[in-house]
Amino acid sequence: MADIALDRSAEVAAPPRATALERFQHHWTALALSFPALFLMVLLLIGPVVTVLIMSFTDYQLGASTVAFIGLQNYRDLFADRVFWTSLGNTLKYVAIVVPASVALGLGIALLIESGGGLRTFYRAVFFIPVMATLIAMAISWEYMLHPQFGLINLLLKAVGLAPHAWLTDPALALPTLAAIGIWQLFGFNMVLFLAGLVSIPRHLYDAAALDGAQSAWSRFWLVTWPMLGPVTMFVVIISAIRSFQVFDTVHVLTKGGPNKASEVLLYTMYSEGFEFFRSGLAAAVAVIFLVFVLTLTVIKARLIEKKVHYA
Amino acid sequence: MAQLAVRNIRKTFDRTEVLRGVDLEIAHGEFISLVGPSGCGKSTLLRIIAGLERQSEGAVVIEARDVSGVKASRRDLAMVFQSYALYPHLSVFDNIAVPLRMRRLNAWQRLPLAAWVVPGTRRIQREIRADVERAADLLGLTELLARRPGQLSGGQRQRVAVGRAIVRQPKAFLLDEPLSNLDAKLRVHMRAEIAQLHRRLGATFIYVTHDQAEAMTMSDRIAVMMAGNIVQVGTPDEIYNRPQDIRVAEFIGSPKINILPGRVDADGRVRVLGLALDQRLDVPSGTPIQVGIRPEALRPATVADGAWRGTVSHVENLGSEVFVHAAVGGFDAPVLCRLEPGEARTLGVGSPVTLVPKPAMPSFFDAEGRRLGARPVAYRQVVNG
Numbered sequence: 001m002a003d004i005a006l007d008r009s010a011e012v013a014a015p016p017r018a019t020a021l022e023r024f025q026h027h028w029t030a031l032a033l034s035f036p037a038l039f040l041m042v043l044l045l046i047g048p049v050v051t052v053l054i055m056s057f058t059d060y061q062l063g064a065s066t067v068a069f070i071g072l073q074n075y076r077d078l079f080a081d082r083v084f085w086t087s088l089g090n091t092l093k094y095v096a097i098v099v100p101a102s103v104a105l106g107l108g109i110a111l112l113i114e115s116g117g118g119l120r121t122f123y124r125a126v127f128f129i130p131v132m133a134t135l136i137a138m139a140i141s142w143e144y145m146l147h148p149q150f151g152l153i154n155l156l157l158k159a160v161g162l163a164p165h166a167w168l169t170d171p172a173l174a175l176p177t178l179a180a181i182g183i184w185q186l187f188g189f190n191m192v193l194f195l196a197g198l199v200s201i202p203r204h205l206y207d208a209a210a211l212d213g214a215q216s217a218w219s220r221f222w223l224v225t226w227p228m229l230g231p232v233t234m235f236v237v238i239i240s241a242i243r244s245f246q247v248f249d250t251v252h253v254l255t256k257g258g259p260n261k262a263s264e265v266l267l268y269t270m271y272s273e274g275f276e277f278f279r280s281g282l283a284a285a286v287a288v289i290f291l292v293f294v295l296t297l298t299v300i301k302a303r304l305i306e307k308k309v310h311y312a
Numbered sequence: 313m314a315q316l317a318v319r320n321i322r323k324t325f326d327r328t329e330v331l332r333g334v335d336l337e338i339a340h341g342e343f344i345s346l347v348g349p350s351g352c353g354k355s356t357l358l359r360i361i362a363g364l365e366r367q368s369e370g371a372v373v374i375e376a377r378d379v380s381g382v383k384a385s386r387r388d389l390a391m392v393f394q395s396y397a398l399y400p401h402l403s404v405f406d407n408i409a410v411p412l413r414m415r416r417l418n419a420w421q422r423l424p425l426a427a428w429v430v431p432g433t434r435r436i437q438r439e440i441r442a443d444v445e446r447a448a449d450l451l452g453l454t455e456l457l458a459r460r461p462g463q464l465s466g467g468q469r470q471r472v473a474v475g476r477a478i479v480r481q482p483k484a485f486l487l488d489e490p491l492s493n494l495d496a497k498l499r500v501h502m503r504a505e506i507a508q509l510h511r512r513l514g515a516t517f518i519y520v521t522h523d524q525a526e527a528m529t530m531s532d533r534i535a536v537m538m539a540g541n542i543v544q545v546g547t548p549d550e551i552y553n554r555p556q557d558i559r560v561a562e563f564i565g566s567p568k569i570n571i572l573p574g575r576v577d578a579d580g581r582v583r584v585l586g587l588a589l590d591q592r593l594d595v596p597s598g599t600p601i602q603v604g605i606r607p608e609a610l611r612p613a614t615v616a617d618g619a620w621r622g623t624v625s626h627v628e629n630l631g632s633e634v635f636v637h638a639a640v641g642g643f644d645a646p647v648l649c650r651l652e653p654g655e656a657r658t659l660g661v662g663s664p665v666t667l668v669p670k671p672a673m674p675s676f677f678d679a680e681g682r683r684l685g686a687r688p689v690a691y692r693q694v695v696n697g
Contacts, residue, residue, distance in 0.1 A: 207364050208397035210384035212476070213414035219422070223410065227401040 049291070056284035063278065074285040084286070086261050087269040090175055091245060094265060097179040098186060098244040103236055105183065106190025111225075113191075114198045124195065131188040139253035142181050143168075146254075171262035174255050178263055181250050186243060190236045197232030201225065238301035242294055266290050315340040315516055316361070316484055321370035323356055330356050332540040333370070338484075343510045343517040345527035348537035349563065355488055357537070358520045362486050363387045374483055385414075390477035394489040396469045398461040398476075405457040408447055408475045412440045415480065447479040450512075467498045474509070484516035491526060503529055524564045528552065536560045553673075558681035561604045567635055570610075570647050574603040574676070582676065582686070585620055585642050589669065591686040593676055601684060604675040607635065607650040610667045612659075619666040622647065624659050638665050 056074055060067045078084045113123050130138070145152045146167040154164035167177045205224045214220045226233075248267040251257060257264035257272070266286060274283030316338040323331040331353045338344050346354040359365040361372055363384030371378050379387050390411070398407050413422060417440075420426060421433045448454050451471045461469055470490060477485055490506070491499045507530045510517050521527055527534045528548045535545045536559075544556045555561035561569050574584040576599050580592040584603050593601065613619035622640035634656035637646035649667055651659075659665060676684040 202395070202397070204393050204395050204397040205399065207359075207362075207384075208391070208393060208399075208476075209410075210364060211362060211389065211391045212411040213385050215383070215385045215414075216419075219414065219419065222422075223399070223414075227399070230401065 052284045052287050052291075055281055056288045058281045058284075060281045060284075061278050062274070062280045070281070074282050077282060078285055078289075083261055083264060084269065087257075087264040087266055088289075090262075090264055091247070091266045093175060094179050094182065094247055095241055095244040097176065098182040098247075099237060099240045101179075101183045102186040102190055102240050103233070105187040106236065107194050107229075107233070109187070110191045110194035110198055111221075114195060124192070127191050128188040130185050131192075133185075135185060135249045136253060138185070139181070139250045142250070143254055146177065168254050169259050171259050174259060174263040178247070178250050178254065181254075182244060182247055186240055190240060193232055193236050193239075194229065197229045198225070201228045234301065234304055238297050241297050245290065245293055245297075266293075315342075315375060316518075317373040318357070318361065319371045319373065321357065321360060321372070322368045323353070323360060323365070324368045330540055331360075331367070334537075334540075334542055336535055336542060336545065338516060338518065341514050341516055343507070343519065343530060343532045345519045345521060345531040345534045346537055347521055347524055347527040347534055347563075350522055352537040353540045354520045354522075354537045358391075358486050358488055358518060361518065362389055362391050388483045389486055390480070390482040390484075391486040391488065392470075392473045392477050392490045394492055396461075396473040396490075396493075398469060398472055400461050402460070403457065404448070404453060404459050404461070404464070404472050404475075405444055407461065407472055408444045408453075408479050409440050411476060411480050412443055416440065443479055444475075447475045450478070450509075451475050466494050467502065470494060470502065474506075478509070478513060481515070484518060485513075487517065487519045489521055490519075492521070492523070499523075499526075506530060525566065528564070534564075536563060538563075554683070555604070555675055556683045558602060558604065558677040561675055561677070565606060567607050567648050567650070569604045569606050569675075571677075572603045572605065572643065572647070574601045575599070576601060585640060587618065587620060587668075589674065590671065590688055591673065591676070592688070593684050593686050595678075595684065600679055602677040602679070602681070604677065605669055606672075607648040609670045609672045609674065610647070610649040611670055612649075612651070612655060613666040613668040615666075619668045620647070621664065621666050624661055624663050624665050627656065627659060627661060629653070629656075634659075636665065638667060640667070 057069055057071060058067050059070045059073070109123075109127055113120055116123075146154075148154060148164065148166045148169070151167075153167070157164050165173055167173050201224065205228065206220060209220050209223050212223075214223050246267060247265055248271065251263055251265055251268045252271070255263040257268045267290065270283045270286040270290065273279045273286060318334055318336045321331050321334040322329065334353075334357055336344075346357060348354050356365060360367045363372075363379070363382060363386075367380065371380050373379070374387065374389075399410065402410070416436050417426075417433065421430050421436065423430075427433045427437060444457075445454070448457055451474060453468070453471055453475055456464065456468060456472075461472065464472065470493075473490065487506070491502050494502060503526055506517075506519075510530070519527070519530065528551075531548060533545060533547055534551045535542045536551060536557075537543065538557070538559050544551060544560050546554075551560060551564050555564065558571065562571065572584050574582050574589075576593050576595050576597050577583050577588065578597045580594065580597070582589045582591050582593055582601065582603065589603075593599075595601070620638075620640045622638040624636055625639045625646050626637035628635040628637075631653070634651045634653055636649045636651055636656055636659055638649060640647045647667065649665075673686065673688075676686050678684055
């Protein structure tokens with residue numbers, strides 16, 4: 001008797017079992033609802049990536065009527081090519097200059113703006129303008145400013161008695177100059193992210209730091225600000241790295257990879273292989289290598305941000 | 313001599329006056345509570361003492377030295393915050409070690425790997441380790457030293473915050489509602505622990521709370537704040553039994569004191585809701601006054617004559633005591649009476665009840681709420697003299 005009563009109460013407590021039909025309908029509805037997004041993702045993102053990957057194993061040339069699979073030949077050619085290694089080296093150098101500088105500058109200016117009183121919005125807007133500007137147009141402006149004879153920068157240098165430089169045609173200066181433009185373009189974005197991060201640091205941690213005897217701004221920064229900005233900094237570094245890896249516009253407008261490949265970078269190599277020499281298969285191989293770098297950064301970001309730098 | 317004093321402190325935020333000239337003297341080793349309803353300025357006063365907020369006027373004096381212009385980091389005070397304010401990226405050990413590292417190590421010695429480079433660093437680090445372990449041991453945190461604050465319960469975090477404060481010997485401890493984020497049971501437990509800690513350390517504690525029970529149970533003295541002023545400073549006993557202001561009487565004590573309208577007779581005796589009390593006031597007859605009678609100062613009368621007659625409107629049985637709400641003729645609000653369970657056995661909602669004040673002295677206030685001094689009637693007459 002008691003058993004029966006128990007069984008009944010269990011039946012009432014358990015949620016009603018879904019029938020096979022109901023489950024099918026449920027899944028079907030879910031699928032149908034996600035179809036538009038899935039379709040667009042395959043068409044616009046996954047499809048092209050897979051196509052490029054396949055293309056990198058072929059000898060396809062833009063406009064050619066026949067295509068043949070050649071396995072890893074494109075990669076072998078690339079790794080044997082001195083230009084590719086120069087290009088990869090230059091890209092890494094560019095990233096190595098732009099990332100630390102734009103992150104440090106972004107953080108420094110965010111700290112100054114946050115600690116200052118008035119004109120906050122003004123400064124924020126001013127430093128953010130380069131981010132909003134069209135980079136191609138800005139690159140053209142830079143071209144005139146950097147012109148060896150009548151460029152503003154050399155005129156200024158001469159005015160204060162310093163030697164002018166051939167910024168874009170000197171092999172030693174071309175890449176650093178491009179990097180400087182890259183920093184100018186990127187730090188405003190980092191600044192905005194840091195500002196958001198700074199605002200979210202609880203005030204009471206600074207109160208605690210003061211009571212704990214942190215006298216200087218320097219010690220407060222290392223005790224509270226820097227560690228609390230950890231997640232933001234990680235994000236900013238990765239995003240800056242990805243964006244620096246993508247450097248192309250300024251190279252295309254200002255140096256075309258020159259002089260003598262001094263500013264050749266990965267995306268520019270891909271562009272010239274694919275659209276100047278029409279070796280699409282080889283260009284696809286460069287694109288795949290580029291993708292590997294960006295994906296690696298993305299994975300690092302996902303792992304680190306989710307696991308290491310989150311406290312609470 | 314006072315170890316810590318605030319003199320005529322005023323604080324204005326955007327033309328709103330939060331503190332209106334606060335004076336307070338705190339003796340060495342004293343446990344003093346600043347208590348008051350939210351918005352009375354008690355936390356602001358504590359932050360001004362700590363140096364986290366700058367007063368608009370007045371002075372903070374610590375050990376005979378005016379510290380008004382001295383930064384928080386140089387006042388040598390320790391504070392426990394309501395939110396605990398633990399560094400989330402540091403382990404419990406490191407959290408407790410921060411105040412020692414900041415004071416004993418210079419900027420170079422605090423750098424990573426300094427122990428290998430800067431002479432003397434290792435010795436200081438060893439001392440810091442010993443001190444942190446001692447504080448952790450005192451608070452039962454030894455097992456938790458390697459954890460991060462995020463992995464701790466509210467009570468454990470609270471302990472870490474206390475540990476960070478007691479690891480060095482500051483001139484005074486400032487506690488800003490440290491128990492308000494804990495559940496009721498833990499709060500009662502921590503109350504006892506903090507009081508014990510105070511006895512053991514013998515240091516000055518300034519404790520801000522809105523909870524009158526915390527203030528009553530832990531303090532040597534209580535400063536009751538209302539609307540930016542300290543209304544009364546005294547021992548818990550004085551505050552409870554001789555409130556100088558009707559707001560103090562109403563704020564301190566749970567359940568709340570009964571405030572009944574009264575009048576002074578021609579012979580100076582106080583008459584409340586038709587009943588003459590055993591006290592005289594030196595005020596003109598006919599003056600309206602307010603009479604505060606604590607719920608435990610009422611008892612059921614054996615004879616209906618000379619007592620307030622009413623009906624029970626609500627009964628709260630807490631097991632160890634019973635609160636009886638009675639509607640008394642001629643008064644809108646229910647009169648609250650605290651009884652022993654035995655006394656209340658026969659009382660149910662709707663049953664008639666007769667109440668008389670116990671001989672304990674009620675508090676009398678004038679129309680503005682200031683305390684009036686009373687004296688007992690010369691020869692004792694129990695009822696209507």
